């Protein structure tokens with residue numbers, strides 16, 4: 236074997252704790268520059284004496300072209316931006332590992348799925364429609380892309396937090412994206428689907444209906460990136476060590492459960508903290524609360540390909556978990572934030588074509604188009620064919636081939652040969668060939684006519700949309716109705732609203748009627764379903780017409796509802812401890828201890844910044860001040876007790892707004908003692924004009940802490956439950 240000559244090799248060490256010999260951290264450290272204690276230099280390493288004044292002809296004279304420091308600095312600055320991603324521009328990422336439990340090895344020979352294998356990875360989460368600077372809380376699909384640096388090469392699992400997609404064929408993607416992006420004449424609106432062109436497109440492309448329902452559901456406004464599922468969306472193939480092929484769908488299941496915010500919160504978070512998700516992920520990792528997801532697979536034996544009433548190659552369909560359960564094959568832990576956003580998060584280049592032996596593609600026509608698009612995108616975005624050499628993209632498995640040159644080539648390939656086969660270079664690098672240890676495409680029989688056609692098995696556009704809707708709890712259905720109303724009320728063209736109601740009639744009449752009544756459309760709408768495809772000559776046109784869902788036949792799937800699958804945990808949740816001078820220090824301290832023990836993060840919130848003194852005379856640091864924050868950034872509220880404290884808070888309008896919002900959003904509220912409880916009740920009563928005393932119960936998530944341990948435990952339990960949807964009077968509050 237030739238000796239490795241890369242400069243990285245000199246210091247490469249193997250971590251003792253890792254079962255793998257791969258260490259991405261060390262590889263990245265090689266490229267990391269720490270400037271502490273260093274002199275300022277130019278890019279050529281020359282020390283710079285004065286970085287404040289450019290070279291001038293006279294101290295009031297013109298700047299001189301000769302100033303090479305000035306020119307170098309400005310030139311670099313002028314080139315600091317690369318094109319943002321056409322889609323998924325807004326995102327954030329973290330490093331971590333994947334630890335396999337070995338169960339995937341039954342179906343795939345991929346080395347990273349072998350029992351005990353630990354593989355470094357980098358995961359980037361994103362929204363789709365908005366620009367790089369847009370708000371995290373847009374109603375949108377979230378990207379969930381993971382780069383596994385496996386010992387057999389890089390595997391990119393580039394998925395979303397919704398298991399299906401809007402379209403069935405890649406050729407429609409640019410149209411769809413143009414429709415959802417800001418409109419071309421005035422570049423409005425930013426990061427929103429609530430406008431004419433999006434709804435125009437989806438109301439005449441009926442295959443989008445299933446995904447549109449997901450996008451109008453709470454899935455599109457996650458509480459945290461740490462609290463959402465991920466899906467590979469397409470059906471992929473697994474290939475085992477004997478060459479046996481099965482179909483597979485990938486799932487990421489968050490250990491913290493799936494949680495979302497309300498649309499009213501999303502709107503307010505966007506104004507108060509547009510970086511809410513990015514900050515949440517960053518802070519959780521900095522605090523050592525490393526988010527985890529289990530990787531699950533749904534496996535379908537190759538012989539069962541046609542045993543479903545939908546096509547496995549159709550990306551607008553999911554496999555209900557009732558039909559094929561999800562088997563867990565390992566766990567991802569995100570435990571390190573990037574050192575530098577641009578170098579890592581911005582320059583990471585995911586390609587769905589980055590795949591390793593043991594995994595293979597299917598003929599899903601959306602997937603097939605993506606196989607072209609991602610590589611093409613990276614060439615444009617990162618400026619050339621050597622993007623795989625950037626530290627964040629670099630494979631940990633050694634790279635040996637005859638690809639050479641190109642913009643910004645970093646590898647210094649030695650030797651005379653850059654071709655294969657060769658004899659001059661001893662035949663190296665040589666193909667894996669007969670030992671089959673390389674990537675081998677699964678053999679598949681192909682036949683058919685060359686035509687722009689799509690199988691009729693792709694024509695059912697409404698059954699799974701209905702399955703999704705009827706699988707939701709009443710609360711979730713109400714959120715879907717309100718989301719449709721909000722979005723369609725932003726459309727200016729009446730025909731689009733009507734058409735959309737007509738589409739919904741094919742899913743569920745109740746849904747259609749409720750949406751219609753809010754947007755002023757009369758039902759039933761007469762709609763001939765659009766035939767947005769070519770029908771082959773002398774074919775039966777009716778067979779190509781999308782059909783309404785068979786409303787009596789479709790069964791719900793419990794796995795599709797967030798609220799029917801609660802994961803109650805207080806871990807990492809932020810609880811505002813609202814206090815001011817004179818607060819009952821012992822009570823607040825005890826509550827904070829109970830919350831911290833449950834993994835929650837109690838934060839002192841006061842009417843002002845600095846410190847605040849309790850009734851024990853001790854000052855404590857204020858974490859958040861009312862003029863600079865809002866209830867929507869917290870998961871729960873505890874109102875501090877103590878007579879002085881409560882009477883001061885009662886005179887503070889911001890404190891009351893904070894309480895009312897928390898109440899309205901059905902979040903847990905605690906009161907340290909009777910005075911605080913009376914203050915909460917008064918605040919709600921005067922906002923609703925009603926006697927809301929029957930809402931002040933633990934059943935509705937409002938706990939009065941009278942100093943007993945049981946009360947503290949009860950509050951922690953409520954925090955873990957997160958929402959109390961049956962709380963009365965919430966609709967009487969307008970904040």
Ligand code: HDE
Pocket residue numbers: 320321322323326359360361377378379380393394395400404405406408466467468469550583584585601602604605608609610612613
């Ligand atoms: Fe993407 N998509 N996509 N997409 N996508 C991109 O690649 C594309 C699709 C997804 O964090 C782009 O590097 C086409 C489905 C994620 O860097 C681009 C089609 C799914 C990310 C592109 C799809 C995704 C992207 C833009 C239809 C879920 C962000 C920048 C055929 C399974 C990755 C880039 C990151 C990014 C093309 C459909 C997920 C333009 C043509 C379906 C998570 O190449």
